[in-house]
Amino acid sequence: MSIYGLPGSCMYWNSTTRVDCVADTMTMHRWEAIKHNIHFADNTQLIPRGQPGHDQLHKVRPLLTSLLESFQAIPMDEGLCVDEQIVPFKGRSGLKQYNPKKTKHWGYKIYVLSDSNGIAYNFQVHTGPMSPMDGMPDIGASGNIVLRLASIIPGNQSHKLFFDNWFTSVDLQTILQKRKIHCVGTVRQNRLAGGSFSDDKVMKKKGRGTF
Numbered sequence: 001m002s003i004y005g006l007p008g009s010c011m012y013w014n015s016t017t018r019v020d021c022v023a024d025t026m027t028m029h030r031w032e033a034i035k036h037n038i039h040f041a042d043n044t045q046l047i048p049r050g051q052p053g054h055d056q057l058h059k060v061r062p063l064l065t066s067l068l069e070s071f072q073a074i075p076m077d078e079g080l081c082v083d084e085q086i087v088p089f090k091g092r093s094g095l096k097q098y099n100p101k102k103t104k105h106w107g108y109k110i111y112v113l114s115d116s117n118g119i120a121y122n123f124q125v126h127t128g129p130m131s132p133m134d135g136m137p138d139i140g141a142s143g144n145i146v147l148r149l150a151s152i153i154p155g156n157q158s159h160k161l162f163f164d165n166w167f168t169s170v171d172l173q174t175i176l177q178k179r180k181i182h183c184v185g186t187v188r189q190n191r192l193a194g195g196s197f198s199d200d201k202v203m204k205k206k207g208r209g210t211f
Contacts, residue, residue, distance in 0.1 A: 009035075056095060056127045064125070071122065072152055077115035080153065082146050082163045084126075085110050095127060113149040122149045139171040146172055156180035165191075 004019055006012060009031065012022040040063045047054045055061060088104040089096055097109040109126035130141040133148055146167050153159050161176065161183040168185035170192065176183045189197060203210055 057125060068122065071120050074119060074121060076121055076153070076159070077117070077119070078159055079116050080113060080121070080159055080161045081115070082111065082113050082149050082161065082167060085112050095125070097126065111145050111149060113152075122152050124148060136175070137171070139169060139175070142167045143169050143172040143175075147175065150176065150179075150181065153179075153181055158182065160184070 001009070001012065001019075001022060004012070004022075006017060006019070010028060011017040012019045013028040039059070041059050041061055043059075046058050057064060086097070086099060086102045086104050086107040086109055089107040093108075095108055096106060098106055099109070111124045111126065112120050113122040114120045124145065130144045130148075132138040132144045133151060136144070136147050138144065139147070146161075146163060150161060153161070157180070159181050161181055163183070163185045165186040165188045168187040168191060173183055173185075189195070
């Protein structure tokens with residue numbers, strides 16, 4: 001269904017738009033019954049909100065864990081990228097985010113480690129403040145995210161990691177370099193403590209190639 005992407009699920013069984021590989025698997029009534037009743041986790045084991053160990057993704061945590069195990073079993077490419085992605089959603093949810101710069105403004109924000117072919121190896125759903133990994137220094141939310149996603153990258157194997165200026169910082173570059181992971185990213189001027197640079201408007205007036 002995700003490959004064909006028809007607007008409505010009933011269209012996979014419709015005589016005009018029928019998709020055999022879906023319709024031959026089960027009836028539409030069976031599909032609707034599964035969607036209505038499906039559960040991935042035991043609700044009795046849910047830790048109440050506000051108590052230590054509460055997981056906002058408890059209801060789908062087994063599914064996310066299974067996906068991560070499958071993704072991380074794929075041989076990793078040399079060129080990698082960390083970026084954020086919006087999964088479109090306009091329903092009621094405390095995890096829903098709004099980003100006017102994205103094509104789909106409303107949805108769940110997911111941070112993804114992928115390669116140039118779009119194959120994902122690691123991801124993390126945004127649920128609030130990003131704390132540092134155990135044993136890692138706190139270098140801010142954006143840097144902590146990269147370190148979490150990059151924790152599965154084997155060190156000293158010439159992997160090249162790319163990210164944009166929201167993630168880039170000197171501290172992040174230093175930590176990744178110690179793990180022998182090459183990284184490239186544009187940087188915001190306020191992320192370079194003690195650095196003195198010409199204003200962007202001045203540089204643009206001097207023309208392309210100015211440094």
